[in-house]
Amino acid sequence: MLFWVLFSLLVIAILILIVLLLWDKISPVLEKHFQDKRVYRILRYLCDEQDYLLLNNVQVKLPQGKGIVHFDHILFAEKYIYVIDSFFGQGGLYGNIQDVSLFLQQDNGKKEQIENPVLKNEQKVADLGEKCGLNPEDKMMVSVVVYNDSLIVPAGIGIKEQGSFFLPLKELEKTIKVAEKDNVEPIKSENSERLLDHIKQWSDKLKWDEKRNKR
Secondary structure, eight states, rough: HHHHHHHHHHHHHHHHHHHHHHHHHHHHHHHHHHHHHHHHHHHHHHHHOOOOOEEEEEEOOOOOOOOEEEEEEEOSSSOOEEEEEEOSSSEESSSSSSEEEEEEEEETOOEEEOOOOHHHHHHHHHHHHHHHTTTTTGGGGGEEEEEOOOSOOTTTTTTTEEEEEEEEEEGHHHHHHHHHSSSSSSOHHHHHHHHHHHHHHHHHHHHHHHHTTOO
């Protein structure tokens, strides 16, 4: 009996040692795996707390032949509609936030040119607003790109301005709560519900068509 207890403790100690030695490689994998779930939990909490509405994994066919786009989450709050996409990267993100491309420099020194996730989501939000018949001057929809907390982002790239947020996951809940304190006219609940129904119908139809075409 004592032998098996000691053996079990030895195995546990070895496993802990392996995890510690490989933590630098394991940590990013775990962070990436759980990021979307953490974003969803925060949004779900806001919905439960504030009686907001939420759509997840949305697909919409855009007007004027612009194709089909995907949205991770659309949160219908009291003052704004937050269109949220998640971004994950390792190392540091550099460049000009107004440029079409940014640079992702990984911990091993390798530099990769990537599409600017902020401009990409802002364009998707603008196209969605057009499809929904919203006046862009009303700034009802807010583009939100959430990046993983471990990503290094200089102050000049991270933004929190009216109409567009680019922020770490740890600031998502607080930022939305602060934005909802803006001195603007609340969205009528019937308007939010109508928009949600339209977007959900568009998304469900696309998903059904894709499923049917795969048969």
